[in-house]
Amino acid sequence: MGTPFIRNHQYNLIKKQAALLQKAFHTVTDPKVVESVRYSAQMKIIEAFPDATELQLQLLNNISAIRTEEQFQHYLHSLEPYMTEFSPVTGKMLNKLFPKTKKLKVPDLTAIDYRYITYLGWNDIATNRLFLVYPLNGQFIGIEGRFTPTNKGVCFLCNRHEEVALFTAVTRMKPVNASPDYYKAIGNYVCVDSGVCNKNMTNVSALERFVQEVVGYR
Structure with missing residues (x-):
């Protein structure tokens, strides 16, 4: 596994975009509209990581292949090990x-x-x-x-x-x-x-x- 690089607010953004894309799959019949939502989701996720490495971008871009609800869940779970921690306090x-x-x-x-x-x-x-x-x-x-x-x-x-x-x-x-x-x-x-x-x-x-x-x- 690579170095953690996803902060909490970035993970929340990814979840939000994934949910919007998942909703489009369930409610929109026009494939062009769905692909437009997918492109928008990809761009907003990538924009949230201006310093990401090529390997990190590849991991984030896995959203481009998602089609089913199971794949959505797998995508989000696959990112959790890459989340950074807020430094613990005492x-x-x-x-x-x-x-x-x-x-x-x-x-x-x-x-x-x-x-x-x-x-x-x-x-x-x-x-x-x-x-x-x-x-x-x-x-x-x-x-x-x-x-x-x-x-x-x-x-x-x-x-x-x-x-x-x-x-x-x-x-x-x-x-x-x-x-x-x-x-x-x-x-x-x-x-x-x-x-x-x-x-x-x-x-x-x-x-x-x-x-x-x-x-x-x-």
């Missing part, structure tokens, strides 16, 4: 990321399958806080903010219609000559359940922009 590491939070309540880290998360997120209902951890440029970044449940809405991270809450975090970046009490809050609607959000995510652009804005990266 309670000690999380406490260092959130030093200002006393008695930090962390999730059950032993119950997490790190292949299937793009970011680590959890809620502290008692304090109405949401905690988010993401590896940006090889370094874990921890962000916490106020968590205000609302109703159904579109999550800014996964772009899906789910149960969301308003997540408000204070940016660490300050303008030159800002007063000592200056602060700027950034608010976005995010999935209440980070596990659902991780299953939905097919792109990390919004997440990385948010992390960069909060920590002050340019």
